[in-house]
Amino acid sequence: MELSASVSIQHTDSGLEYINIDSPLCTGKVFLQGAQLTEFTPKGKSSLIWVSADEDYQEGKPIRGGIPICWPWFGVHENADWPIHGVARKLLWRAEEVNEFSDHIVVRLSLPMRLVDETYWPHKSKLEVEFRFSEQLEVRLTNTNLGDSAFRLSQALHTYFPTSDIENTTVDGLQGASYIEFNEGPFIQQDVISFARETDMVYTQAGAAQTIHTPEGAIAVTRENSHSCVLWNPWIEKSKRLSNFRDDEYHTMLCLEAANVMEDMAIVAPGQSHTLATTIRWI
Template identity: 35%
Template sequence: MTPLKYSAFCSLKTIDDLECIEVKHPKFNAQICLQGAQLTQFTHRDKGEFVWLSPSAQYKQGQSLRGGVPICWPWFGVLDKNPASISEAVLSNKHAHGFARTQIWKLVKINESVHGVTVELELTSNPVTRAIWPYDFTLRCHFHLSDELSIQLTTHNLSDSSFTYSQALHTYLQVNNINNVRISGAHQHTYVDALDHWQSKQQDGHIQIQQEVDRVYLGAIDYGFYDGKNTVNLKSNSHSSVVWNPWINKSKTLSQFPHTAYNTMLCIESGNILDDAVTLKSHERHCLSMTLTKD
């Protein structure tokens, strides 16, 4: 472990209410908030911005920032759209996307080299989480920052009983113009349309964003699209994912979100959602991973 005060590239920075790890490497700049283990910036020297952060993002305790890669855990979205084994276990605090994104995580280790930086953060069950969700656990989030961005989220069940959870790496991607984006990889995959009474449909050809889109795609999918400068590729080990853009009207209702921001962002979220939720026996582990590259 490299203590933060002896780090060559990393330092601790306070922005409004939140402490963040700031990374200044010869290849890239990055920022990770300890609240929620939320990566909010990854800007490569040659390849530009990898993730989108709202220009009106607020660094406040108890709320997730709009942008970057929020961690949704131990449930995704609104609670009543999760399997009963998840929704019936929750005791309180039934806000969307669970509690991990508003908890303060602990820095476990930093490794550095001329090639990149890895940062590992940890969240363990505590009196606050047990009042919401009655299980003991450890969450480890591992960030590998180099010429690509890779995130692994590992859940370890420390309870004496099994539990079920859903999750997502809620990745906001920077795009040049949403009207020109054509997303490949999902052809002939089934998706659930959250905007059409949760009906199951089949994707035909590329995904195009010409209106509000909120879909859960089923199956392992490697996504790709052109962002106006580079070809962007997103790969994960999950069998469910979300494609989301709020478009015009929804943008006017969102917090920390300028009304025209839908033009330059796109969410592709690697996860374990709906019937793809994970059940862990006592002392089992599961890892959700995502890698973002630009060609």
């Protein structure tokens, strides 16, 4: 991996390794643990990614914020003792490519499948994620089937977005989509979404583009190969139970997650690939 002057390998005080991006286009960070992005800031603008002020970056522990990769299942598995949101966000990924171009920087990582317990994932496959940094951020998570039978999985790019005031933040573009919340529904989203309580909505038949309106400005969020997404804010009581999360931080964040969940689960035939992608930018 050849690193330019604007891309370097650095470590947290706790020893976790990350790829640091500092270019005329933007700044960013991608940790090898979990292939988890924790920073994307276009030059001259504020950050598009939120991380808890209480995050301590410990080995084997998911980072609270950024873009965790939920794979090969999202949420609680039907086997209740299996890890929530799968296994990928705790494992050490391998940096495969870092390339700088005139108008963007590409960082690509892969998950060594020897690290994945076959109890959780018995299939022959390849998993890669590509981050494309410019004035916007594009994330592409690709599953390739190397076996002789199809497999299916659920997954999500669990993006944490910042806001200075969740009660003055709205999400537009989900009108008409079907959703369930707290195992109730399905319901049809009628209006632009505002926040006044714990929110945990899993949407299907969702349009490919949403807009988050915050006091700092509007954020455009788009998805590819995804008809489902998740909208989450823990609000007051759940915030008190979350690890690496201050009691009042629900006020400064929300998650809008590109996903393949429920009837939108990804099915990958032998020799084929499926790419879940999301792009975020300030409008």
